[in-house]
Amino acid sequence: MALLNWVRETGIDLVQINGQRRYGGPPPGWVGSPPPVGSEVFIGKLPQEMYENTLIPLFQSVGKLYEFRLMMTFSGLNRGFAYAKYSNWQGAKEAIATLNNLEVQEGCTIVVCKSLEKCELSVDGLPTSVSQKGLEAVVLGATEGVLSITLHASPYQKKAKFAVLKYSSHRAAAMAKKTLMEGNVRLCGENVKVGWLKPELKEKLQLCKEKHGKHLGSPEQVLRSLKLCDVLDCLNTLCRQQCLGTPRFFTNMALALQGVPVGAGRCAKHQWA
Secondary structure, three states: OHHHHHHHHHOOOEEEEOOEEEEEOOOOOOOOOOOOOOOEEEEEOOOOOOOHHHHHHHHHOOOOEEEEEEEEOOOOOEEEEEEEEEOOHHHHHHHHHHHOOOEEEOOEEOEEEEOOOOOEEEEEEEOOOOOHHHHHHHHHHHOOOEEEEEEEEOOOOOOOEEEEEEEOOHHHHHHHHHHHHOOOOOOOOOOOEEEEOOHHHHHHHHHHHHHOOOOOOOHHHHHHHOOOHHHHHHHHHHHHHOOOOOEEEEEOHHHHHOOOOOOOOOOEEEEEO
16 A cells, blocks of 8 residues: 555556566656666565565665666565666666665665676577577567577587577566567477576687687688677667667678678668667
8 A cells, every 4th residue: 555655646657567567767757878787786685565665765865766677476575676777887886885785674684786687598409400590580580689699509408409699688688588488489499498698608608619719611601600799789888878879780791791891882881860
């Protein structure tokens, strides 16, 4: 009742989707691009009877909130953790310094730390017959915000393939994870396992990539192996810093295959949204 009364009094809009209740993202009156990476904090050890009417004012007291997400159970209780994203990284830093280990109830202190903002999923158990184009068709058709899709030999299963899916944000990756795990999408096999990409596995894949980087093959093979994720990360960061909006670009691969530099003439151009 206290939560409902607070929502009526403040006019705050809370939207519950897929096991979480969200405020903002963006909040009313927000102008410009979303906050940069590093602006979000993880909040743990929350009492189950504590809700947004207490939490949002508390976390707004140290900085301007862009988004607040409280994880919910099917019965309507909070799951004991939440995420608060601030308008900049200074807000997140202040939240950690001020609110970590704060006693919110007698004998109950909360944890506030930097959010990892995971953006990469692992897909294991793909059949060896799956192709890059086939996997891309399924993933791009079922999920949004995909930056790159890479295929590898499975480190866990013989005669199977392993894929890494990178998304533009943690939210996009989380939504994709839920979609791909629900079973409504046939992901190139029946015994496929979808999860967050583990840091140690990511490091192992990177080492393998560097080890085999000297054997580049033909120009066509090189172009096929190039990944847009690093380029897009840099471009998105630059656009946010310069307030240019979302970047859009076009590349003529036919000219690139002929040896024409990508940035030359009509081979590539940039448009700023």
